[in-house]
Amino acid sequence: MLDALRSRLFCQGFRTGKFPPAAPSLPDGFRGRPILSGGACPATCARCMETCPTGAIVMTEGKRPSLDTGKCLFCGKCAQICPEKAVSFSATEYRLGGFTREELIAVPEESYLPAIQKDEAIRKIAGRSLKIRQISAGGCAACELDFNVLNTLAWDMGRFGIQAVASPRHADAVLITGPVTHNMQLALQKCYDAMPHPCWVIACGSCAVSGGLYADAPTTARLPEGMHVDLFVPGCPPHPATLLEALLRFMGRTPEAQA
Amino acid sequence: MNLFSVIKNQTSIRRADLPRLSVEEFRQAVLDKVQSGSTRVMDFFAEGRTLYAVLGDANAHAFLLTSCEINQEYPSLTADAPAFHWFERELWEQNHIRPVGHPFLKPIRFSEGVPGVTNYFTPAGDNLHEVAVGPIHAGVIEPGHFRFQCLGETVLNLEIELGYQHRGIAAMLAGGPDRKTEFLIETAAGDTSAAAMTAYSMIAEALGMAPLPTAGALRLRRVAMELERIANHVGDLGALAGDVAFLPTASFCGRIRGEYLNMTASLCGNRFGRNLIRPGDRSGAVLDAKQAQKLIDWIARIKPELDNALTLLFDAPSALDRLENTGVVSTETARLLGGVGVAGRASALVLDARNDFPFATYRKIPRIEVGSGDVMARALVRRSELEESHKLLLEDLRAVENMTENVPDAPLKSPQPDSIAIGCVEAWRGELFHAALTDGQGKFSTYRIVDPSFHNWYLLSMALRGEEISNFPICNKSFNLSYCGHDL
Structure with missing residues (x-):
């Protein structure tokens, strides 16, 4: 007992991060929201599209690239390979979550401002307390681990009223990781059916958002009937700061007014 | 012949x-x-x-x-x-x-049929009862179905049904390599990306797809794999502490694990080492002398905190009492069933792919003198491997002069046709075995991934025999096997 106290006081200390409201500390080489340049690409060049493992980049009219962060693995290959330097990744814009699929698509010269929850009912019910039942449905364990990390003292999501719960009966939201395999579809359906309404669906990571690498796999099923996603969080896996920030915005809490 | x-x-x-x-x-x-x-x-x-x-x-x-x-x-x-x-x-x-003549033939991952719907080993008797858990578990963890046959509190047998995570990776890898291949390998088990990419790179190099790596690239692989091992072992020891309600170590290790993930991220931008290792000298990482020094200083700061957190656990008799003699797997059982890695070594098997099938820059990893086969042994093996990993890591980082300056993707050549290649590494759970068979056109006709969990899941069943059912969480955690790496 005394040893534990001594450890806490003199060695381990207080380690909960200052984020939010302070900016999160992101690693060198962090790849955040893609930045696309507006100039039209040469008519014959499609190197980014040919390289992208998930088909996240497409050329819109006028040969301007657009990048779907919901499919993106953030490998950065497109940026590396583009001779025109038309694609790069922000080293600081970690706020990637969106309430619609459209918000996830980066286009040239956008003025990106992540949306805050407008739905009054969600703000009222979930604004100060969001209980989450996480379901891994073909996840590779990375999304799961980095959601778990929000529970550690370094991130301590509990201080915002966010908690992972065991029973779907106690949950406000289900957080799905993985592309939803056929073999997990029924379990996911049963879990969702057991949740009291209103309840919400969070798709965490590129697999859950779009199928990602596994979008075309014959083992990949769709979301069970009646489920539609209320919050999309891109990444492979999403950085803990990206996920936490998205959850807070979903609850209607701006990063500046967290406490 | x-x-x-x-x-x-x-x-x-x-x-x-x-x-x-x-x-x-x-x-x-x-x-x-x-x-x-x-x-x-x-x-x-x-x-x-x-x-x-x-x-x-x-x-x-x-x-x-x-x-x-x-x-x-x-x-x-x-x-x-x-x-x-x-x-x-x-x-x-x-x-x-x-x-x-197979004694109990049934699916392991339910690529056809309904997962979990199969025959179970069901002993008969008036006082027996059955406990079914999963596929969805209480915590934030991957899915699997566990059936306990119990007499009172005692578990007679545990059957583990997997397959819920089956994504068809083997089928997707066949016909490759293509632009998805490396990413599929990295996500086969997402907590083992660096080891998996090392195994794949070894195969790619053996099949002439990429030149043999330079000393610098080899060193980077070892750095990435040892960081992966440390992060996961720290997480596991913290989680074990949590499962016996020893919260200081659980809390401290949860944070310290993140430090090691962040070290990996400082190399490649991703906490799980995605894009860090690639065949040949290609890499998504920058590891120069400055970066290496930064990591050395970082480790010097964190390692004493890790030691402090672990000492608390291993000096607490009340916690150790829960770990000792719990979930014993005998040496003979482990050997017969082909146990590997941390769990194998904890049951006194002498095996480590780093010694047995040398690769990268690994030379003689000392044998761990732990062999009681219980939860305690699996914890002690991890603690001892943490020491060794830090040694290897610092050795590599101190040797860094200048290496891997973000070499852009040189296109890979087509694999040598009609061949079989092998790449085997010691991932943090145990040996991870990859094999590629190529056809006449130089495409993968079969790509095999044998995750260490594939060998070890049954060991967990054996650990539960005769054990109290309430000891399942710590037994499970002491193995911490991969569901997706098994289900593929």
């Missing part, structure tokens, strides 16, 4: 040079080797109607390969060498080949 082709790690042979035995010769040759204890089963699979066996000979630092043609069925090996039992179930499920 040669019964086996003998090849080293990270090399390939032509398919034509592989012995083709009769079923009887094949069976005898393989059983002789495995029963004598001189080799262990690395892989056992079929392509079409050809059976392949890959055995590992630790003394010769080599793999023994052989094959035979079969029809729909062949006499099962499991009764004579139990380490084949899971492989034969896989063979039956994936290739519809029947190992005749």
